Amino acid sequence: MPSWTKGKCIGYCLNDKKKKKLNFQGFEDLCRKRGYEVTEIDLAKPLCEQGPFDVIIHKLSDLILESSYNSQSHQLIQDFQAYVETYPSIILLDPLPAVRPLLDRFESYRLLQDLQYQDNCIFSPPYVELNSGTGRDAVAQIWEHGLTFPLICKTRVAHGPSSHEMVLIFNEEGLGEVNAPCLLQSFVNHDAVLFKVFVVGSSHFVVCRPSLKNFPRGQSARRSIFFNSHDVSKPESCSHLTELDEATLEPTPPSNSIVGRAVRGLRSALGLSLFGVDLIVDKQTGRCMAIDVNTFPGYEGVPEFFSALLNHIEMLLESHKQVAKARVLMAEYSLHQRVLHQDVAQESTHEQAHDTGSKPPWVDSSLETPKPAPTDSSFFTLTVLPAVISQH
Ligand SMILES: Nc1ncnc2c1ncn2[C@@H]1O[C@H](COP(=O)(O)OP(=O)(O)OP(=O)(O)O)[C@@H](O)[C@H]1O
Ligand SMILES: O=P(O)(O)O[C@H]1[C@H](OP(=O)(O)O)[C@@H](OP(=O)(O)O)[C@@H](O)[C@@H](O)[C@@H]1OP(=O)(O)O
Numbered sequence: 001m002p003s004w005t006k007g008k009c010i011g012y013c014l015n016d017k018k019k020k021k022l023n024f025q026g027f028e029d030l031c032r033k034r035g036y037e038v039t040e041i042d043l044a045k046p047l048c049e050q051g052p053f054d055v056i057i058h059k060l061s062d063l064i065l066e067s068s069y070n071s072q073s074h075q076l077i078q079d080f081q082a083y084v085e086t087y088p089s090i091i092l093l094d095p096l097p098a099v100r101p102l103l104d105r106f107e108s109y110r111l112l113q114d115l116q117y118q119d120n121c122i123f124s125p126p127y128v129e130l131n132s133g134t135g136r137d138a139v140a141q142i143w144e145h146g147l148t149f150p151l152i153c154k155t156r157v158a159h160g161p162s163s164h165e166m167v168l169i170f171n172e173e174g175l176g177e178v179n180a181p182c183l184l185q186s187f188v189n190h191d192a193v194l195f196k197v198f199v200v201g202s203s204h205f206v207v208c209r210p211s212l213k214n215f216p217r218g219q220s221a222r223r224s225i226f227f228n229s230h231d232v233s234k235p236e237s238c239s240h241l242t243e244l245d246e247a248t249l250e251p252t253p254p255s256n257s258i259v260g261r262a263v264r265g266l267r268s269a270l271g272l273s274l275f276g277v278d279l280i281v282d283k284q285t286g287r288c289m290a291i292d293v294n295t296f297p298g299y300e301g302v303p304e305f306f307s308a309l310l311n312h313i314e315m316l317l318e319s320h321k322q323v324a325k326a327r328v329l330m331a332e333y334s335l336h337q338r339v340l341h342q343d344v345a346q347e348s349t350h351e352q353a354h355d356t357g358s359k360p361p362w363v364d365s366s367l368e369t370p371k372p373a374p375t376d377s378s379f380f381t382l383t384v385l386p387a388v389i390s391q392h
């Protein structure tokens, strides 16, 4: 057990369903084996009585959403946010302001479009946001934005059981059956295969899942299909909607380079450590399309999830330690500079040599002549700090 993990405390805050699905006890056991303390956080009790924490892992999506209409949830979120702001040394996976955009499809799909502008290798199907009324009110926009039938309708809210209720719409008539707030997106044929990319810090893992089958492009007389996304794209999903009508070859998975570009682009746009992105390969163009981004997803099919998560935490702890060290060094340096300036002032007054007796940290005592001292504090801000930070 490395000695530096001793006494470090990892707090977590997950609902019962998430703990059970992840088998989170396995993660707790792994952490304890490596010398960490692990504490389950009870948001109803004062946080300062439960810590101190070095790391907090959470999925507070339910509470964040509830906080917009429930004063009790609002208070709990405020208290949590105030606590982590009071102790900025806590490593939070992930910060609440970074999580929020992924709970709203309007925001997350805008992010996907930005990604397409920045890197024209990662596409996302065209869509229209519906703020009020029914889909009928969006007909003009649908044509204007170049959307093509069939359309897939998704709720604006991206988290929670009802957020997975979707509709496949085959004609303008069908648009009358869906209500705002929702998003209408072109359906893209992709041979019923979904590539789920699960991200943990700088690592990512790709798993294959079933997905919706192909449909003829353009308007048709078909009636709309209402479905739950968890019935089509979970590992165990078994639905007539995922059975292809024609025999086709399996699509070629997106290349490592494309997946890597999508992950890097999203990681820097989102500022999250734990997220997932769903990719499909457009049957017509062969382009890789991002169709969904999720905060702290299930990582089902990723046996390395716990070790990747703990490795990521250890990398962050180490990097915090280095930054803290550099700060101490910088403080010592400025203090020494001040002492030196005082001495120089005194020397010029008394016109005599003066030795402070203390050695600045950059003087290597094993050498006969001291290394030249840096000339000003910019040495640290420009050289030492960036070097330390860039290593992490
Ligand atoms: N534009 C699209 N074209 C083709 N199929 C799509 C498209 N968007 C979604 N799908 C299909 O619908 C399913 C659900 O869509 P999406 O991933 O957006 O829903 P979700 O409920 O947010 O999923 P998750 O459980 O991953 O959060 C996908 O797994 C895929 O099979
Ligand atoms: O983490 P939760 O339990 O809340 O559910 C998440 C679910 O994971 P799980 O079904 O394995 O648990 C995820 O599935 P995968 O992408 O991993 O397939 C995905 O559907 C998220 O959108 C869900 O988040 P929510 O809709 O709740 O925001």
Ligand SMILES: [Mg+2]
Residues within 6 Å of the ligand: 233, 278, 292
């Ligand atoms: Mg999805």
Ligand SMILES: [Mg+2]
Residues within 6 Å of the ligand: 158, 292, 293, 294
């Ligand atoms: Mg989703």
